[in-house]
Amino acid sequence: MKKVKNVSMEMSGMVTYGCHLHVDSTTRFFLFTLITVASIGLFIQIMYLYGDSPGMKAALPAEYSLAGRRIMYGRLFNNVDVSQIKLSNPKPIREKAKFIPYQAFGRETTFVRSNETVNNRSYVIINEFKPKTSGQKYYLYRHPTKISGNFNGNITRHVNNPGAFSVASDRNIYIMSVFGRFINRKTGERSQSKQPDPDKENLLIVLVGWLKYDLFNSSLQCCLLLANDSIVCTPNAKRLIWTQVNKQPLMAVKFFCPVPKELKYSHVKGATMSLVTENCLNKKFAAVEYVKRQAQDSIAVCAKIVYGTMSAQRLIEWFEIQRFIGVDKVLMYFYNVNAETVNVLQQYSQEGFVDLRPFDFPEADTNYRYVGQKDAQPFIDEQVVLYEAMERLQGYTFTAVIDVDEVIYARTSHKHNLKRFILQLYRRCPEAAGFSFKTELFITDWENKEDKGPEMNMFYHTKYQNRTRPLEDRTKNILVMDRIILGSVWTHNYTSLPQYKKFQVPASMGTLKHYRPCRKNWHCFLRRGYRDQTIAGLMGNIKRNVSNKFNKLLDKSTLNAIKENATNGSNYQGGSVQSRPVHKTNNTIFSNKKIS
Structure with a gap:
C-alpha cells in the first residue's frame, strides 16, 4: 500500500512538473490587461450590433461593424425576413407640409x-x-x-x-x-x-x-x-x-x-x-x-464576370457542358474582353442560352482597382453583381452560383443531368433552401500525360484528370430561390428563410470540379492526387457539338493551333482563365507514383 502511494506521488509530481508554467508579475499584468480590453471591445461590439439603445449607436462611429458580413443598418444579417427589418424614421423631407x-x-x-x-x-x-x-x-x-x-x-x-x-x-x-x-x-x-x-x-x-x-x-x-x-x-x-x-x-x-x-x-x-x-x-x-416567372423546375447559372484573356475555347466547352447537364439559362456579366471571346458570347446570346449584361465600376479614376483583384473594394464590386443577379434570376426555381472554371458534376444521375439530380435531392430533403457542394481541385500545374487520341485531345477538360480530395472550405451552392433571402447570397454562402435549412451534398453523390493553377500557399505538390476521368467521359457525349462550335466561332489560327497540339499529344490553352498568375509546382508526385 505504501509502495502504491509512493508511485502515485511520483506520478503526480511528474504531471505537475510537466505542466508547470512560470509567469512573472509583468507578464501577468500584460495578459490581464489584454484580456480585459478584448472583453470590453467584444461587449461594445455586441451591444452595438444587437442592442436597441440609441445612445450607444450615437456614441460609436458608423464604421464600427464586423468584417466581411452582410450588414443591415449596423446589425448583423441573421435568418430573418428582410421585410421585418426597418430603419428608424428618417428626417422629414420638407419641414412645412400641408x-x-x-x-x-x-x-x-x-x-x-x-x-x-x-x-x-x-x-x-x-x-x-x-x-x-x-x-x-x-x-x-x-x-x-x-x-x-x-x-x-x-x-x-x-x-x-x-x-x-x-x-x-x-x-x-x-x-x-x-x-x-x-x-x-x-x-x-x-x-x-x-x-x-x-x-x-x-x-x-x-x-x-x-x-x-x-x-x-x-x-x-x-x-x-x-x-x-x-x-x-x-x-x-x-x-x-x-x-x-x-x-x-x-x-x-x-x-x-x-x-x-x-x-x-x-x-x-x-x-x-x-x-x-x-x-x-x-x-x-x-x-x-x-422579372417573369420561369417554368417549373427551371435552373439557371450565375457565372459572375468574364473579363480579360478568357479562352474562347474553354468558354465554348463550358457552355456546352452546362447545356448538356440541363441548365436552362446562364447569366454572365462582361468587362474588358477580347474579340474572339466576344464572338462566342454573342453567338450564345443570340441562341437565347446566355443572358449578357455589361459590368463596370464607378470612380475608377480616383479609386484604383481592377476586376479580379483580390482586395476589399473589388470584392464589394463583385457583391453588387450578385445583388443584381439574384434579383434578375428570382423567377427561376433553382440558381447555381459558380465560375466559368467550375463544373457541378452529378455522380448519381443518368447522363449527369443536373436538373434531375437536384429534383432527387429536393425529394430527399423537402425542407432544403439550397444544396452545398464540396470542391475538387484539378490543378493545371500538375503533370498530365493523358493521350485519348487527336479527336479528344482537342478539349481542355479532357487533359486534366488529376485532382485533390473533396475540400469543405470552398463550397459552392445551388439555391432554391423561393426559400432564401435574396440579399444574403454571396459567392460561398447564403442565408435561408427561417422555416428552411441548408443541405450538404455528400461527395459520393456530387461535387464541384474546379480547374485552376495552384496557389503558392496551397503546397499542391504535397497533396495526394486522385485520378478522375468523369468530366473527360462527359466530354465524349458532347464532342460533336463542341467541335462544330469550334469550327464556327474560333479564328482559323486558333483552331489550327488546337488541332496541331492535339495531334502532338498536347493541348492548346487559348489564354489563361481570368488571367490568374500560374505558379509552377513540383510534379514528381505524379511522375513517380501511381495515382489512385
Missing part, C-alpha cells in the same frame, strides 16, 4: 409624399413643384444591347464599359439596375399567376448599386417615374449594405422602395435615388425591369 387629402397625379408634376393620420383619418402629405419645362420628357437609362471587344492586353488597366451603371447623385450614389418585385401580402407565399393582382400583391421597387460610405446612416429618398411621366418621391425606409471591416470608399447596396398603396394600379417605369437635399426633377431614371 395636410390635404390624396389627389390624382397630374402630368409633369413632382410630389413629395409621406403617410400621416389626423383625427383617425389617413392623409398624404403632398408638396407640388412645377417643372422648369412644361413639356419635358424624362430619359430612361437602359443597359446597352451591343458588346464589343475592348481588351487592351492588360487587365490591371481600366477600360470604360458605357452603360453599365448610371449616376444617381454625383460621387454619392450609383445605380446598376432597378427591379419591380411583387410581394404577396401573406408572408411566405408567392403568386403563381402570370399577371400580378394589385389587390393581393404589393409592388416593391429594388435598386442595386453603390453607395458612398459616408452615407452609411443617412436619410435618402426614392424617386419613382410613373407611366404618365409624373414623379413620386418617397423616403427610403430600408436598405441592405455589404461592406468590409477596413473602410472602403463605396459599399454594395440594395435600396427597397415600397410603392404607396394609392399607386397600386399605376405603372412604375423608372426609378432612381437622391439625397434629401436634392429633388427628383431632371434626374436620369433607370428603367424598371419586371
Whole structure:
C-alpha cells in the first residue's frame, strides 16, 4: 500500500512538473490587461450590433461593424425576413407640409409624399413643384444591347464599359439596375399567376448599386417615374449594405422602395435615388425591369464576370457542358474582353442560352482597382453583381452560383443531368433552401500525360484528370430561390428563410470540379492526387457539338493551333482563365507514383 502511494506521488509530481508554467508579475499584468480590453471591445461590439439603445449607436462611429458580413443598418444579417427589418424614421423631407387629402397625379408634376393620420383619418402629405419645362420628357437609362471587344492586353488597366451603371447623385450614389418585385401580402407565399393582382400583391421597387460610405446612416429618398411621366418621391425606409471591416470608399447596396398603396394600379417605369437635399426633377431614371416567372423546375447559372484573356475555347466547352447537364439559362456579366471571346458570347446570346449584361465600376479614376483583384473594394464590386443577379434570376426555381472554371458534376444521375439530380435531392430533403457542394481541385500545374487520341485531345477538360480530395472550405451552392433571402447570397454562402435549412451534398453523390493553377500557399505538390476521368467521359457525349462550335466561332489560327497540339499529344490553352498568375509546382508526385 505504501509502495502504491509512493508511485502515485511520483506520478503526480511528474504531471505537475510537466505542466508547470512560470509567469512573472509583468507578464501577468500584460495578459490581464489584454484580456480585459478584448472583453470590453467584444461587449461594445455586441451591444452595438444587437442592442436597441440609441445612445450607444450615437456614441460609436458608423464604421464600427464586423468584417466581411452582410450588414443591415449596423446589425448583423441573421435568418430573418428582410421585410421585418426597418430603419428608424428618417428626417422629414420638407419641414412645412400641408395636410390635404390624396389627389390624382397630374402630368409633369413632382410630389413629395409621406403617410400621416389626423383625427383617425389617413392623409398624404403632398408638396407640388412645377417643372422648369412644361413639356419635358424624362430619359430612361437602359443597359446597352451591343458588346464589343475592348481588351487592351492588360487587365490591371481600366477600360470604360458605357452603360453599365448610371449616376444617381454625383460621387454619392450609383445605380446598376432597378427591379419591380411583387410581394404577396401573406408572408411566405408567392403568386403563381402570370399577371400580378394589385389587390393581393404589393409592388416593391429594388435598386442595386453603390453607395458612398459616408452615407452609411443617412436619410435618402426614392424617386419613382410613373407611366404618365409624373414623379413620386418617397423616403427610403430600408436598405441592405455589404461592406468590409477596413473602410472602403463605396459599399454594395440594395435600396427597397415600397410603392404607396394609392399607386397600386399605376405603372412604375423608372426609378432612381437622391439625397434629401436634392429633388427628383431632371434626374436620369433607370428603367424598371419586371422579372417573369420561369417554368417549373427551371435552373439557371450565375457565372459572375468574364473579363480579360478568357479562352474562347474553354468558354465554348463550358457552355456546352452546362447545356448538356440541363441548365436552362446562364447569366454572365462582361468587362474588358477580347474579340474572339466576344464572338462566342454573342453567338450564345443570340441562341437565347446566355443572358449578357455589361459590368463596370464607378470612380475608377480616383479609386484604383481592377476586376479580379483580390482586395476589399473589388470584392464589394463583385457583391453588387450578385445583388443584381439574384434579383434578375428570382423567377427561376433553382440558381447555381459558380465560375466559368467550375463544373457541378452529378455522380448519381443518368447522363449527369443536373436538373434531375437536384429534383432527387429536393425529394430527399423537402425542407432544403439550397444544396452545398464540396470542391475538387484539378490543378493545371500538375503533370498530365493523358493521350485519348487527336479527336479528344482537342478539349481542355479532357487533359486534366488529376485532382485533390473533396475540400469543405470552398463550397459552392445551388439555391432554391423561393426559400432564401435574396440579399444574403454571396459567392460561398447564403442565408435561408427561417422555416428552411441548408443541405450538404455528400461527395459520393456530387461535387464541384474546379480547374485552376495552384496557389503558392496551397503546397499542391504535397497533396495526394486522385485520378478522375468523369468530366473527360462527359466530354465524349458532347464532342460533336463542341467541335462544330469550334469550327464556327474560333479564328482559323486558333483552331489550327488546337488541332496541331492535339495531334502532338498536347493541348492548346487559348489564354489563361481570368488571367490568374500560374505558379509552377513540383510534379514528381505524379511522375513517380501511381495515382489512385
